Amino acid sequence: MAAGSMVGRTLSDRLILVAVIVLGIVMVAPIVWALGLSLKTNAELMVDTSSVLHAPYTLQNYWDLVIGSPVFRWFVNSMIVSLGMTIGVLVLSSLAGYGFARLEFPGRDIIFVLVLFGLAVPEQAVIIPRHQLFSELGLHNTYIGLILPGLSTSFGVFLMTQYFRAIPREVDEAAMLDNATRFQVFWRVLLPMTLPAQATLGIYTFLHAWNDYWWPLISGTNAQMYTVTVGIASTQINFAESAGLGFLMAQAIFAALPILIVYVFFQKYIVRAVSGGAT
Amino acid sequence: MAELEIINVSKTFGQSKVIDNVSLTVGAKEFVVFLGPSGCGKSTLLRMIAGLETVDEGEIRIGGKRVDALPPGERGVAMVFQHYALYPHMTVRENMSFGLRNVKIAPAEIDRRVAAAAKMLEIEHLLQRKPAQISGGQRQRVAIGRAIVKEPHLFLFDEPLSNLDAALRVRTRLEIAQLHQRVDAAMIFVTHDQIEAMTLAHRIVVMNNQRIEQIGTPMEVYSRPATAFVAGFVGTPCMNFAPVEITGASPFVTLRLPDGSMLETRVDRKALPEGGRFKLGVRAESVRPCATGEGNCSGTVKFVERLGDRTLVYVLLSDGTTIVAEDAGMSRIAIADAVGLRFDSAGVHLFDDVRGYHAAEGA
């Protein structure tokens, strides 16, 4: 009986396995190809790109990157913007989430619904007036200007409100009987209990900020203010007359590496954050 | 001296009253249990004492000082919550000392109180653990410890045993009784479990429909229930009720049961209001099965519950009324037997059939 079902399963199991492996190869092929290109000299690639498949390999492109590329500057910019946005979102969302979940003030429920409505407003729909506003305030090509729009998304407020609401009110009441002030209840009792949600929201925000292309492209037009994401794009625009395929790929690999390394270590949290962000 | 005074307190949520003109005094070192079905207002009243609910009308005084406008922390009370409400990110020690640190008590004094409470509750080995790392019963002890270290004059317990399994519940019940012996404080304990109420309380406050039905010692509440509600709520099995007619001349009345049989009582006719409608209330332990024709009435056995030390016999009278009687543990009565029932007149209560209050009793 058990053996029979095993035999029945092997064929379809094998087909599924083959399909998954083929898809897996499709998944990694572009990255492997890019890695191969990045390890070749330009001269060799000009002659024949299939030389990627065999030695000699060289780290010359990466060395060129280290000595003569603005990519480090972009990296620092990305770090400042992403960290700034993450901290800002965590602070604002925690405060507002606590406010909406626990405090009462005139119009609370209506205001909350209006904030939720923000989830349906795509960034692209408000880009023109937002761009004008930042021009008037002189915020283009500043870190503040790159960070601020990310702080206006409703998602974090929504997530934290839900999380605070799930904490039993008994805990607040116990703290009140323990002579905690309202701020102490928030800061020392409830906020530490939301750490899992903070981690999810923090990773989600950081990744979005790091990978965002739309707003930094429009606001950070000065090459000194490029983030990595925009910087990599700027080298792509003149793809044809660029420093060569190998160098370009070295740049892509170099930019992808930190995120991929972080991903390997924090895969569980990142998957949860990204999936949680969608639903 | 009264530790707690509740004077004409009312509270309204929207249109509905949740506490309706309640007054109560709790003495120093007294153990009072609020007993009632869910939704009767007992938890709301407790939370009003704690300061977690506002008081719309009336006054609350603790230790002679009016507190109904004070924040919870300033009332000098400590509370143990139904689900413990421990702070999950703090160790047991931090949980217990959080309230003391908030009022800037000297660290040495905090350590002394935490150590003493931990010793009393036998949780010294858990002080460095987090709530998630200890069992439900241990969490319960930590919650009690968090209350003890405040050295309050009034402890409030909000159904603290309802999350424990049966064996642990009995043990913790005993421990709370012992705790009360050791600390110099009054305790108020909310429960819907009459056994907890009977075993713990000096006085029971029975509540129903946002009001107090009766305040009395456990035996008063059991043996002389002030209302039909109390009579029905306290005691297992539930008291038997049956509408009766008053007949017979003075000095004592005779009751006509629904099946037509007569029951002589020792109730003075003059003690009853004229023209009232009454119902009989009698506990199973005051009704004994006997041979047919020997008792006050008779019927057939519908059901038999054997509890070991005693046997409950459900007897169907000819008119359809069911009376539960108590027999010895080794009773030979079986389903469909014909039996007589003998009422112990000392255990007979008469209740006003309309308003439910206790009108008279047999003895």
Added chain:
Amino acid sequence: MSVAAAHVTDSRETRSGARGDWSSLLYVAPFLLIYIVLVVYPLFSGMWLSLHKADFFGERVFVGLENFTRLLADKVFLGTLWNTFYFIVLTVPALAIIGLGLALALNRTTRAAAVLRGVFFSSSVLSVTIVTLLWRVVFIPDGGFIATVLEMFGKPPVAFLSDEDLALPAIAITTIWWCIGLPMMLFLAALQQVPKELYEAAALDNAGRWKTLWSVTLPSIRRTFALVIIIEIVLQFQLFGQAQLMTLGGPNNASRPIVLFIYEVGFNRWDIGYAAAAAQILFGLILMAALAQYFVARRKGEA
């Protein structure tokens, strides 16, 4: 006496503070301020702007709905609408079906399945600029991966990105590669929610493997399927980076999506009233999808 009374009222206010006073607003005020300035104001200001002929330097003339009538007659704009819908048709069903297939195949506790899940999700953490860079060297005829493979078989290279018929499908393939992780993970999460008892009951009812899939598994994740479709529609509606970086909307506007149109009209031609009007149309379309998502998500309890 009066002092005591004052104290009583005072502390009553602090107590009832949790029940409603303006100081509670302090917790939500910082976010609300940013939200109003950066979302609410631009939303309405954009609607107002869409009724004007305006340029970057502040020239503004009220023109009513003229921008909208112009848009509906603008072949390029209508083309971008068509391209966006076509792109959604190319990507969304594929994402849902491949994502579901991967989830079904990888919903097991083996080490290999865990690694493969990690591989299929890994592309999702990359930025659009890296993704397009990787895929351009797959697609380019001059030394690209596909061209190199074709060359080994003696076939001529294909210029995917400069072919009117192949540009958008090439962008779609890139997008499916980039975005496959999310639907897979959403389906995996849904599959893990299916109660084990259902499978045990099916086994007791002698249901075979495919029968169980059709009668137990798929019906149990119906709601997730709908959710994935809507989420992906909303996401793919906002196609921008891939098109801008891989084809610049070309050749001959064949791969130009709505967002790229808004971007170019707004920031290259500085015809900002016109761009704002196109943004309103985008907003309206996405709002409909978002409302659909809200209603599907709200039916959580029923499915």
